Amino acid sequence: MTAETETFLAEAAALLGPRGLTRDADLVTPWLTDWRGRYTGAALALASPASTEEVAGLVKLCARHGVPIVPQGGNSGMSGGATPDASGRAILLSLRRMTAIGPVDADARQVTCEAGVVLQNLHAAAEAAGLRFPLTLGGKGSATIGGLISTNAGGTQVLRHGVMRALVLGIEAVLPDGSVYSALTPLKKDNRGFDLKQLFIGAEGTLGIVTGATVKLVPALADRVVAWVGLPSIHAARALLLHCEANAGNLLEGFEVMPQACLEAVLDYLPDSRNPLAGQHAWHALIELAANADTAASLRERAEALLAEAFERGLAEDAVLSASEAQAEAFWMLRDSVSPAERAKGPAMQHDISVPVAAMADFVATAAPAIEAEFPGTQALGFGHLGDGNIHFHVLAPKGVVHSEWAEGQGKAISARVHDLVTAAQGSISAEHGIGQMKRDELARLGDPVALNLLRQVKKALDPNGLMNPGKLLAQGSPTA
Structure with a gap:
């Protein structure tokens, strides 16, 4: 040293x-x-x-x-x-020592907190004030607000409330020279040039260190109903989504899908879990309808009518509505356990992708068999947030491979092929988990050259010495004149 x-x-x-x-x-x-x-x-x-x-x-x-x-x-x-x-x-x-949460402003429906606050703790603070922070995900017990901002996280409530970018009202960040950009007080209208806080949302720490944020809160849920629906195909799931959007309106909080193979992996992984439906179905949808105090009284009736019409139109094969909050949580546990269940099965190449919402069913239906045919012995599975066009597209390795060798060999070829298919469908190779170092070279290969050059120019302007999270997001290269 x-x-x-x-x-x-x-x-x-x-x-x-x-x-x-x-x-x-x-x-x-x-x-x-x-x-x-x-x-x-x-x-x-x-x-x-x-x-x-x-x-x-x-x-x-x-x-x-x-x-x-x-x-x-x-x-x-x-x-x-x-x-x-x-x-x-x-x-x-x-930033895990920076855990302060300020007083909740119930009238303005907002709260200011430090970047090290764990998401689950922010949920608790909002709930104590009769409100909620409407972003959640499987890692809520460890994910921090600063990390969620830096990766522009999504989660399971994006359909109704948007990604982190839509929930951040103000931000505080330390710039690469040590100066502090402080814009924690939100304004409904502010036309003093660029919206600078947006630079740090999704920047993955490459432009500065997010140290605090003011975030949006919404009314607490008075009630919710979760439905588990068996479906014959991913296209049927898309048709059911359109039906729910047309008939449930703002009550529709989440719409998640998974194939039968994902459900079976979770049932093996969680020994005390069980299939919500009696039989097997090619696809499953988890639908959450949520109501505030004004609409809670009619929520279950609306949910029952929604499913009844779906059966009449041939959109569903079987379904069950949660009878209690415990059962609703059990349904969500099945969904939230897909990633760890698949990790327990063995190595896989995991892709966090998005395509236009209207094209997602076609993409999953064609991309999965195409990958399996091109790479024999693999199993391609798509699951996740169908409502916002974000599917987690995982390709499980053939049995008996050595994880590191497979990931660096065939695994990389698989990811490149998946990303080619996503790009051809006018989608994104990163929907909510960021680029990091894993997708950095793929972004350089497939990204729009004009957009990449703009990103590099911003990086060079704010961090000329390249000290902020080097090697992440952007591959080495200088902006063109």
């Missing part, structure tokens, strides 16, 4: 104190591998500042010494976006 590095670490320790900086391998090592176990890196130390001021001081220190920064929230990302490289030059910046 060079003398300059030792000087940097000593200054960082003096700035952050013993709780704020550690080089203890037992404490640092668990955070050097991503959630999927695909990427492992090294770091000079783990920094855990307790305030925006400490983040700003550390960033200034890193800028002066030329030390790269890799920001990390709950380390639950899917694209390796919060894992340092193997050089050991970077400092890992954790």
